[in-house]
């Protein structure tokens with residue numbers, strides 16, 4: 001007799017006094033949880049299929065549904081939690097690697113929450129951002145080490161290509177294939193309206209989005225999917241992806257079931273074939289090799305585009321960043337271990353890498369100590385959740401931040417962490433046409449624009465409160481930060497004082 005080891009983690013609670021049997025929940029659930037039972041004339045639910053994405057709750061016109069966590073429990077055991085036991089059952093059944101989506105749910109330290117921001121009082125008065133000029137525009141790229149003047153006394157401006165951002169926030173890499181056409185359309189339109197950039201990820205650039213090139217970062221990853229000359233010249237900057245915070249040290253895998261139609265054409269691989277990007281770039285084994293790729297890309301685009309090198313935050317990140325800053329790259333993007341993903345092995349996502357706050361602070365300090373901070377700008381990402389995180393990141397040394405999960409939440413994502421299944425009920429992480437059309441790109445773009453504008457207002461308010469009127473003056477200004485509940489070692493790495501000091 002086959003035994004079912006898995007009790008569903010969620011329960012569908014339906015208020016039958018309210019339910020009008022409209023069957024909307026049944027039609028909208030791609031996981032086929034809800035079903036109308038002709039015999040009883042009532043809706044039923046197969047809870048074993050529920051991923052807790054809340055789509056049914058949102059569409060129910062009668063507010064008859066809610067999803068709760070089951071109180072079915074294993075015997076208390078602080079060492080062998082229900083989650084650990086269930087995962088062992090799963091692997092005993094499948095013999096496979098556990099897969100997960102989005103950022104880790106593990107309670108890793110979130111240093112942003114242990115850092116507090118300063119405000120002016122009495123002396124050094126604060127600035128009212130509604131009445132006085134406040135600059136959140138920022139430029140990413142190599143800055144000159146010294147000012148030069150010609151014989152006529154005029155400044156000689158010979159600036160490397162820069163990426164101009166109206167707000168120091170960019171949409172992080174999410175490939176077409178891992179997310180839908182309409183999600184990409186929303187990101188591209190919003191980036192254009194906001195005067196910022198979105199990022200193709202490693203899936204190439206759909207031909208419909210070439211008009212958004214001035215607001216697009218095109219990525220070159222180890223699989224080289226969709227990379228060709230027109231693609232490289234289409235974007236405002238090129239990003240070499242060496243690593244990703246959610247899965248440092250390994251490559252990517254988009255299952256063949258998602259490689260259909262335009263996704264296969266854009267990636268330039270056959271329909272139905274798995275898109276597997278190798279763990280390393282097979283032509284990069286040293287900083288010298290990286291330098292060759294950086295300059296090949298510069299050469300291919302006539303030295304008009306800044307080159308970003310994206311790496312995962314790992315133990316020796318400061319030394320790695322120092323090498324990248326000397327490789328000719330214009331921007332370093334560092335992705336922390338709490339960063340999101342469309343799909344990653346669970347064990348890697350939850351156990352590899354280091355938090356972005358520590359990585360960022362040590363990279364900024366190392367580049368300053370070596371006198372090469374001006375060689376590169378720094379973008380940091382990996383669980384930036386609010387405008388306060390942005391302000392803290394910039395004060396710790398970043399020039400700008402990448403956001404991805406926050407952007408998907410703005411599009412309607414409910415963090416059910418089932419992207420790898422390809423059945424996203426919100427039309428985001430799916431290629432099923434009936435699901436994709438649920439996300440209206442106009443509405444999506446408007447919501448993204450609202451989110452970033454709201455953050456921009458809040459950033460201005462926090463900067464004004466500190467008596468600072470530009471991102472430039474906030475960048476690396478660690479005196480504006482204080483730690484709470486941190487060890488001396490953590491404070492030293494972050495380069496900040498404890499609250500009260």
Ligand code: SF4
Nearest residue numbers: 019020022023025060
């Ligand atoms: S959507 Fe709501 S009202 Fe309609 S069948 Fe489902 S639970 Fe009932």
Ligand code: SF4
Nearest residue numbers: 413414416417419424
């Ligand atoms: S994008 Fe969709 S599938 Fe992925 S976590 Fe969000 S709601 Fe779930």
